[in-house]
Amino acid sequence: MMRAMLKRLLLALLLVWAAPAQALVVGSKIDTEGALLGNMILVLLRHHGIAATGKLQLGPTEIVRRALIAGEIDLYPEYTGNGAFFFHQEGDPAWRDPVAGYQRVKALDRAKNDLVWLTPAPANNTWAIAVRGDMKLTTLPAFARYVDGGGTVRLAASAEFVNSPGGLPSFEKTYGFALTRRQLLTLAGGNTAATIRAAAEHISGVNAAMAYGTDGALTVLGLVALKDDKGAQIVYRPAPVVRGAVMKAHPELATILDPAFAGLTLQRLQSLNAKISVEGLDARAVAAEYLRSEGLLAK
Amino acid sequence: MIALDGVSCVIGGRRIVDRVSLTVADGEFCALVGPSGSGKSTTLKTINRLVPISDGVIRIDGADIVAANVEALRRSIGYVIQSIGLFPHWTVADNIATVPRLLGWPEDRRRHRVAELLTLLRLDPAAAEKYPHQLSGGQQQRVGVARALAADPAILLMDEPFGALDPITRTALQTELAAIHRRLGKTILFVTHDIDEALRLADRIAILDAGRLVQVGTPEELLANPASDFVREFVGDPELRRLALKIARRNAE
Amino acid sequence: MNARRNRVIPVLIAVFALGGVVGPFLNQAPNRLVSGTPIAIWQALDRPILFLIVAFAGLLIAVSRIGATPNLHRAMLVLATVLFLLLLYGAGKGATFFMGGAALAARVSLGWGFWLMVLCAAFAIVDAAQRMNLPPRMRLLLAGAFLVYLVAMAMNGTFDQLSLTRELAIRRGAFLAELARHGELVVGAIVPALLIGVPLGLWATRRPRVRPVLFGTLNVLQTIPSVALFGLLIGPLSALAVAVPAVGALGIHGIGMAPALVALVLYALLPIVRNSAAGIEAADPAIIEAARGMGFSPRQILWHAQLPLGLPVFLAGLRIVLVQTIGLAVIAALIGGGGLGSFIFQGIGQNAIDLVLLGAIPVTLLALAADFVLQLAVATVEQRSRR
Numbered sequence: 004m005m006r007a008m009l010k011r012l013l014l015a016l017l018l019v020w021a022a023p024a025q026a027l028v029v030g031s032k033i034d035t036e037g038a039l040l041g042n043m044i045l046v047l048l049r050h051h052g053i054a055a056t057g058k059l060q061l062g063p064t065e066i067v068r069r070a071l072i073a074g075e076i077d078l079y080p081e082y083t084g085n086g087a088f089f090f091h092q093e094g095d096p097a098w099r100d101p102v103a104g105y106q107r108v109k110a111l112d113r114a115k116n117d118l119v120w121l122t123p124a125p126a127n128n129t130w131a132i133a134v135r136g137d138m139k140l141t142t143l144p145a146f147a148r149y150v151d152g153g154g155t156v157r158l159a160a161s162a163e164f165v166n167s168p169g170g171l172p173s174f175e176k177t178y179g180f181a182l183t184r185r186q187l188l189t190l191a192g193g194n195t196a197a198t199i200r201a202a203a204e205h206i207s208g209v210n211a212a213m214a215y216g217t218d219g220a221l222t223v224l225g226l227v228a229l230k231d232d233k234g235a236q237i238v239y240r241p242a243p244v245v246r247g248a249v250m251k252a253h254p255e256l257a258t259i260l261d262p263a264f265a266g267l268t269l270q271r272l273q274s275l276n277a278k279i280s281v282e283g284l285d286a287r288a289v290a291a292e293y294l295r296s297e298g299l300l301a302k
Numbered sequence: 303m304i305a306l307d308g309v310s311c312v313i314g315g316r317r318i319v320d321r322v323s324l325t326v327a328d329g330e331f332c333a334l335v336g337p338s339g340s341g342k343s344t345t346l347k348t349i350n351r352l353v354p355i356s357d358g359v360i361r362i363d364g365a366d367i368v369a370a371n372v373e374a375l376r377r378s379i380g381y382v383i384q385s386i387g388l389f390p391h392w393t394v395a396d397n398i399a400t401v402p403r404l405l406g407w408p409e410d411r412r413r414h415r416v417a418e419l420l421t422l423l424r425l426d427p428a429a430a431e432k433y434p435h436q437l438s439g440g441q442q443q444r445v446g447v448a449r450a451l452a453a454d455p456a457i458l459l460m461d462e463p464f465g466a467l468d469p470i471t472r473t474a475l476q477t478e479l480a481a482i483h484r485r486l487g488k489t490i491l492f493v494t495h496d497i498d499e500a501l502r503l504a505d506r507i508a509i510l511d512a513g514r515l516v517q518v519g520t521p522e523e524l525l526a527n528p529a530s531d532f533v534r535e536f537v538g539d540p541e542l543r544r545l546a547l548k549i550a551r552r553n554a555e
Numbered sequence: 556m557n558a559r560r561n562r563v564i565p566v567l568i569a570v571f572a573l574g575g576v577v578g579p580f581l582n583q584a585p586n587r588l589v590s591g592t593p594i595a596i597w598q599a600l601d602r603p604i605l606f607l608i609v610a611f612a613g614l615l616i617a618v619s620r621i622g623a624t625p626n627l628h629r630a631m632l633v634l635a636t637v638l639f640l641l642l643l644y645g646a647g648k649g650a651t652f653f654m655g656g657a658a659l660a661a662r663v664s665l666g667w668g669f670w671l672m673v674l675c676a677a678f679a680i681v682d683a684a685q686r687m688n689l690p691p692r693m694r695l696l697l698a699g700a701f702l703v704y705l706v707a708m709a710m711n712g713t714f715d716q717l718s719l720t721r722e723l724a725i726r727r728g729a730f731l732a733e734l735a736r737h738g739e740l741v742v743g744a745i746v747p748a749l750l751i752g753v754p755l756g757l758w759a760t761r762r763p764r765v766r767p768v769l770f771g772t773l774n775v776l777q778t779i780p781s782v783a784l785f786g787l788l789i790g791p792l793s794a795l796a797v798a799v800p801a802v803g804a805l806g807i808h809g810i811g812m813a814p815a816l817v818a819l820v821l822y823a824l825l826p827i828v829r830n831s832a833a834g835i836e837a838a839d840p841a842i843i844e845a846a847r848g849m850g851f852s853p854r855q856i857l858w859h860a861q862l863p864l865g866l867p868v869f870l871a872g873l874r875i876v877l878v879q880t881i882g883l884a885v886i887a888a889l890i891g892g893g894g895l896g897s898f899i900f901q902g903i904g905q906n907a908i909d910l911v912l913l914g915a916i917p918v919t920l921l922a923l924a925a926d927f928v929l930q931l932a933v934a935t936v937e938q939r940s941r942r
Binding site (some may be wrong): 033034035058060061062063066067069070073128192194196197199200203204220223224280281282283284285 | 586587588589590659660662721722725726788793796797810811888889890891897900901903904905906907
């Protein structure tokens with residue numbers, strides 16, 4: 004009696020586990036942009052009649068990537084520039100080019116991990132230095148001249164940004180300026196919301212902040228991200244990464260997701276992020292509204 | 303009848319009970335007396351097999367106790383200990399009916415028996431629904447004795463049952479135990495270090511010293527003919543004791 | 556009766572007053588990110604409510620100074636409870652007022668003055684309740700009534716305009732899902748821990764020689780920092796999932812619920828094993844001896860004496876384990892396990908305190924509820940076993 008019951012239970016459990024395997028699992032990182040992009044993918048897939056469930060806001064990069072490689076999720080939005088770290092090529096200049104970087108990571112992941120990178124968005128979500136609007140600076144060369152010329156500046160940044168050769172030192176080397184210890188306010192974590200708020204509210208004399216290119220808070224709080232024309236930073240363009248097996252089963256994923264990502268310019272992504280992080284709107288609603296405005300949810 | 307034949311207990315290399323041979327007749331009240339460490343408690347516990355014996359044989363009514371199922375044996379013997387050991391989460395009635403319940407008596411019979419015993423031990427019938435912590439020490443031990451008698455065993459083993467009680471309660475319970483013995487005619491094996499208690503209650507007294515049985519006899523025999531200096535000292539002044547005995551006997555009638 | 560001077564209430568009310576006078580009761584900000592402008596309690600509340608709060612606080616001190624009779628304690632309990640509810644009501648109403656006409660992005664959040672005052676009121680409630688020494692059923696009834704009142708206020712929309720509630724409203728689906736997931740994590744950890752730990756505890760009582768090794772190992776496990784243990788499990792479980800595909804098919808991977816559950820079970824083991832053993836050994840040896848002498852078999856002794864008498868000790872341990880696991884399960888979010896911790900970490904990343912609170916407050920309330928329920932269970936069981 005017991006054995007029969009156990010067999011039945013086991014069968015039921017297996018069915019329960021097997022069934023959702025039909026639906027695609029969409030993952031995302033735990034930050035605001037992850038919520039936006041992940042929801043965007045989810046809404047689009049469902050609109051096109053593909054069964055999809057979400058494991059959004061799963062965790063930091065390492066966790067989500069592991070989940071993809073382990074097959075626990077089927078696709079998620081990643082950044083092209085992270086390829087430099089996945090494949091230990093941080094010093095290679097190819098990653099500082101928007102196209103070369105994408106091609107490199109696409110080739111490497113296909114060869115080594117059977118992962119497919121779809122078309123990335125034009126936006127570059129990389130480390131940036133943002134300054135208060137009233138300083139009337141828009142480019143890094145101008146900023147460099149301002150600093151060298153003795154202008155008052157205090158930059159709020161994380162310890163990692165200040166010390167990592169790919170961070171502030173890279174900017175300083177490329178544009179020829181140097182910030183003294185007194186011109187820096189170093190925070191413990193990589194929390195750009197805190198640094199941006201510090202600059203916006205002029206806390207402790209801070210008038211510049213470490214930020215990410217697509218941070219939503221920038222425009223709302225009156226900060227300007229300085230343009231990095233000389234390519235001091237690795238380029239991080241968001242793109243969907245899909246498991247090879249899933250791609251074979253659903254080749255239409257490319258045509259479905261490409262237009263959505265293509266429409267995400269820097270400004271567009273910033274304003275979408277702002278709606279979520281500053282105005283506090285629901286990420287799925289914001290994603291859906293964006294898709295509708297691009298005509299991607301038309302019948 | 304309980305017959306111990308050359309019983310020894312070796313525990314941890316030490317001979318706690320040393321070749322004790324003793325017979326207790328049916329209906330007899332036998333006291334095991336001796337100073338602390340004389341092995342009297344251990345001897346008692348060999349009878350309900352709480353302590354295993356290393357040598358010798360114990361027979362109850364001719365049957366070797368080792369042959370019987372140990373739990374069945376214990377359920378047929380009443381056991382009362384100094385620390386009483388009532389179940390604090392059971393009512394007095396449930397405690398008394400412990401062995402009957404183990405034996406599967408129907409509820410009516412159990413209830414009837416509990417009422418009987420409450421009367422016998424002179425406990426207020428209302429105490430049946432109380433919990434042990436609501437009773438005094440003396441009352442708790444009455445319940446302990448009632449519990450031991452509940453399944454109407456032929457034998458009662460008592461290990462210094464009144465030792466933890468105050469003198470007044472102790473005397474009262476001794477008197478009642480003597481009365482119960484006379485009425486019910488149980489075979490009682492009673493361990494105590496108090497010679498007065500033994501003299502008052504027992505038909506026969508067995509004196510132990512360092513695990514060895516030194517003398518067995520009626521109270522009068524012990525008082526008149528102590529077998530050794532040890533016994534003489536242990537029993538104490540015979541005149542005084544005889545007087546106390548006479549008074550006690552007279553009070554009991 | 557010697558009226559012991561209640562020193563607790565005056566101190567609490569003093570801190571309470573400090574919070575009200577110095578601290579911002581509410582904070583109003585134009586959006587979710589920027590710091591807000593503080594709103595003092597006299598700006599936030601209507602005159603009548605403010606007056607009531609001051610009056611009740613004063614009454615509370617007065618009553619506490621009079622003496623220590625049961626009736627006075629009852630009065631203190633009522634006063635403190637009303638004070639608590641008035642603060643919540645006032646905050647909700649104040650938020651509604653300040654949000655009227657403001658942009659959709661604006662936020663009115665609870666200030667540290669509010670938190671301080673509410674905490675003092677809560678402690679006053681606990682203090683009065685403890686002095687009353689209520690039986691378990693009474694405590695349950697009162698807690699129930701309190702909850703009903705709170706829920707009624709919530710459903711009436713009193714709290715709707717507070718930033719915390721707005722945050723919840725936006726992600727209600729996700730909140731319920733993570734709440735359920737948190738419950739799954741806790742139950743999924745406690746049940747296996749009980750199934751493994753209780754027999755281990757029993758075994759330890761039968762084989763004394765095993766105890767040092769068993770408890771030593773569990774102690775070492777307990778001292779490993781939780782985040783480290785979670786991280787340490789990722790590697791082996793990933794490798795296992797790769798090596799044995801069946802394991803992966805069952806949903807056990809290096810990340811997600813599996814490592815979280817393994818870690819939570821390991822942490823729950825020590826208290827459960829230790830308290831199982833302690834529970835068995837809690838019975839007075841005299842009882843065990845009497846039971847043996849009467850003819851109980853070892854299993855009967857376990858069932859009739861040791862288990863019932865050991866239950867209070869065991870439940871006390873279960874209480875600790877439950878509270879501990881509810882708190883630890885927060886970390887599961889770090890490795891993709893979900894649960895209320897996701898909101899906490901999202902909030903930290905976005906510098907949105909309300910999001911952090913959205914995770915932290917339910918976890919705290921869950922832990923308090925579990926603690927309360929098990930306290931009741933222990934008290935009820937102890938009443939029956941009369942130790």
